[in-house]
Amino acid sequence: MKTDFSLRDYLSTRRSIPAFQLGEPGPSRAEVEEMLTLASRVPDHGKLAPWRFIVYRGAVREELGERLLALALAAKPDLSDEMIKVERTRFTRAPTVVAVISRAAPHVKIPEWEQVMSAGAVCLNLLMAANALGYSANWLSEWVAFDPAALELLGVKSEEKVAGFIHIGTAQVPPFERPRPELAEIVTWVGDDEVGTA
Known part of the structure; x- marks a missing residue:
C-alpha cells in the first residue's frame, strides 16, 4: 500500500545541517x-513520558559558553585558540538549543531500555518537527552531555542523562x-515469501 508521497519524499532527502552552519532567523517561542x-508524539510504553x-535561548547561551569554557x-589549560572559540560558542552556534533529557529509570513493568529508546525517538521527532516548520536542525551530544559539572550547570539532574542537544536555526x-x-x-531477511518466485 502506498503512503503519502510528500512524507516519502521528505524521508528520502532528510538531512541534518551542522550546528555551526545554522543561524538566524531562529524559531519563535x-x-x-x-x-x-x-x-512528544512518540512511542511511550506505559505513558511514562520518560x-x-x-x-x-537568548543571552543565557553566551553565559553558558563562558562557564563551559572555564570547565574545559x-x-x-593548554586549549588551542581554535578550541577556546569552540567551547565559548558551543551554545550560540544556533539561535535555539533544546536539550532532550532522558528520565529513564527502573520500573516494575516498563524496561528501562524502552524508556531510553523513547527519548531517542523524541530527538528524531524534534529534528523532523523543526524541518516541518521550515528550520534546520542538528542532533549533538559532545562532552558536555557526559561531564557531571557541565550537566549541573545546564540544569540536568544527577539521575538524568542527555539524549541529545538539538540545535535549531536557519541553514x-x-x-x-x-x-x-x-x-x-x-x-x-528471514522467511522471505518471495524467494523462488518468478
Whole structure:
C-alpha cells in the first residue's frame, strides 16, 4: 500500500545541517512550543513520558559558553585558540538549543531500555518537527552531555542523562548528501515469501 508521497519524499532527502552552519532567523517561542508538542508524539510504553526538555535561548547561551569554557580550561589549560572559540560558542552556534533529557529509570513493568529508546525517538521527532516548520536542525551530544559539572550547570539532574542537544536555526549553506549504508550490508531477511518466485 502506498503512503503519502510528500512524507516519502521528505524521508528520502532528510538531512541534518551542522550546528555551526545554522543561524538566524531562529524559531519563535510559539514555534518552539509547537515543535516540542510534535516531538512528544512518540512511542511511550506505559505513558511514562520518560523525558523532558530544557530550552536554551537568548543571552543565557553566551553565559553558558563562558562557564563551559572555564570547565574545559580547568580540565585542559593548554586549549588551542581554535578550541577556546569552540567551547565559548558551543551554545550560540544556533539561535535555539533544546536539550532532550532522558528520565529513564527502573520500573516494575516498563524496561528501562524502552524508556531510553523513547527519548531517542523524541530527538528524531524534534529534528523532523523543526524541518516541518521550515528550520534546520542538528542532533549533538559532545562532552558536555557526559561531564557531571557541565550537566549541573545546564540544569540536568544527577539521575538524568542527555539524549541529545538539538540545535535549531536557519541553514546558512545548502544541504549536501552523505554516504548511506547499502541495504545488503544492514538487512537480514528471514522467511522471505518471495524467494523462488518468478
